[in-house]
Amino acid sequence: MPNILFAATTDRWADYEAPLTAALDATGLDYRLATEMPPEEVDYIVYAPNSAVQDFTPYNRLKAVLNLWAGVENVTGNETLRAPLARMVDDEGLGQGMVEWVTGHVLRHHLGMDTHIVNPDRTWDDTAPPLSRDRPVTILGLGTLGQACAKALRGLGFPVTGWSRSAKQLSGVRCLNGAEGLGVALDGARIVVLLLPDTAATENTLDAGALARLAPGAVVLNPGRGPLIDDEALLAALDSGQVGHATLDVFRVEPLPVDHPYWAHPKVTVTPHIASATRPESAARVIAENIRRGEAGEPLLHLVDRAAGY
Structure with missing residues (x-):
C-alpha cells in the first residue's frame, strides 16, 4: 500500500483532497493519503515547491516526487532530492x-x-x-x-x-x-x-x-x-x-x-500569471496515473532531466 504525502499549502489541500481521492480510488490501489506522515513511511510526495518540505533527506524510502507545477526550476537544484522528480504535464x-x-x-x-x-x-x-x-x-x-x-x-x-x-x-x-x-x-x-x-x-x-x-x-x-x-x-x-x-x-x-x-x-x-494554471481535477488524474505506474513497475510519466533543468 503506497503512502502518499501531500506537501503543499493549506489552501491547495482544500482544492486537491477530493479530486486526488477520487483519482486514486479509480486506480484500484489501496493507499494512504495525508498532509502529515512520518518521513520514513512516505513512498510518494505530491509536491508544491513552496511547501514546508525542503529537505528530502529523511524520506529514505521515497519512490518519486510528483510536482504540482509545470515549472521545476525551484526543485531541480535541491541536492537533498535523490528520488525521481516528475513535473506536471496536464494536457x-x-x-x-x-x-x-x-x-x-x-x-x-x-x-x-x-x-x-x-x-x-x-x-x-x-x-x-x-x-x-x-x-x-x-x-x-x-x-x-x-x-x-x-x-x-x-x-x-x-x-x-x-x-x-x-x-x-x-x-x-x-x-x-x-x-x-x-x-x-x-x-x-x-x-x-x-x-x-x-x-x-x-x-x-x-x-x-x-x-x-x-x-x-x-x-x-x-x-x-x-x-x-x-x-x-x-x-x-x-x-x-x-x-x-x-x-x-x-x-x-x-x-x-x-x-x-x-x-x-x-x-x-x-496578465497575472493566468495563461496556464493547474486544474485540480485533471492534475489529480495525472498524479494518480504516475503513482499507479510506480506501483506497477512501469516508467513514470514526465520525468525531469535534472541536468537539463526540465
Whole structure:
C-alpha cells in the first residue's frame, strides 16, 4: 500500500483532497493519503515547491516526487532530492489553458483589436488586417505546451516557426534548433511566443541582440517564464518602437511590484500569471496515473532531466 504525502499549502489541500481521492480510488490501489506522515513511511510526495518540505533527506524510502507545477526550476537544484522528480504535464488543464491564452493574444494583436476596443477619438480606419497566412508566428520552445500552441496556430492558418534546443519534428511547422537556428527563428519575426523552461541556458533569451533581430514593431508574448526576457532591453525596444507591444503573463518577481515600469507602459499588457494554471481535477488524474505506474513497475510519466533543468 503506497503512502502518499501531500506537501503543499493549506489552501491547495482544500482544492486537491477530493479530486486526488477520487483519482486514486479509480486506480484500484489501496493507499494512504495525508498532509502529515512520518518521513520514513512516505513512498510518494505530491509536491508544491513552496511547501514546508525542503529537505528530502529523511524520506529514505521515497519512490518519486510528483510536482504540482509545470515549472521545476525551484526543485531541480535541491541536492537533498535523490528520488525521481516528475513535473506536471496536464494536457486538459495546463495545455488547453495555454493554447487558449496564446491563440487569444496572437489573434488580438494580429487583428489589431486594441485599436477598435479603445477608440476615444471615434476614428474610422477601415484598413483590414492581413490574413493569418501572411502573419508568421515564431514559438521559442517546442515542449508539450509549445507543440500544442504551434498546432493550434497552424490550424488557424498562421505560418509557424518553432525553435527548441534539441531537434524536434512537428507536421506543418518549420522546426529549428541550436544557436544558429535561434537566429533564423528570430530574424524578421513579427509575433514571438516564449514557451521555454527557466534554466541557466535560457535566461535572457530575448536580450537586446535578439530583440534587434525581430521585425520592427514586432509583438512579444511571454506566458513561459519571467527570466526568459531581459526586462531593461525589452523596455528600451518598446520605447524605440523596435517592439510594438509586449503581452506578459510571467515575471521575475510575482506578483509584479506595483512600481514596476511594465504596469504604466502604454505598450505593455500585464496578465497575472493566468495563461496556464493547474486544474485540480485533471492534475489529480495525472498524479494518480504516475503513482499507479510506480506501483506497477512501469516508467513514470514526465520525468525531469535534472541536468537539463526540465
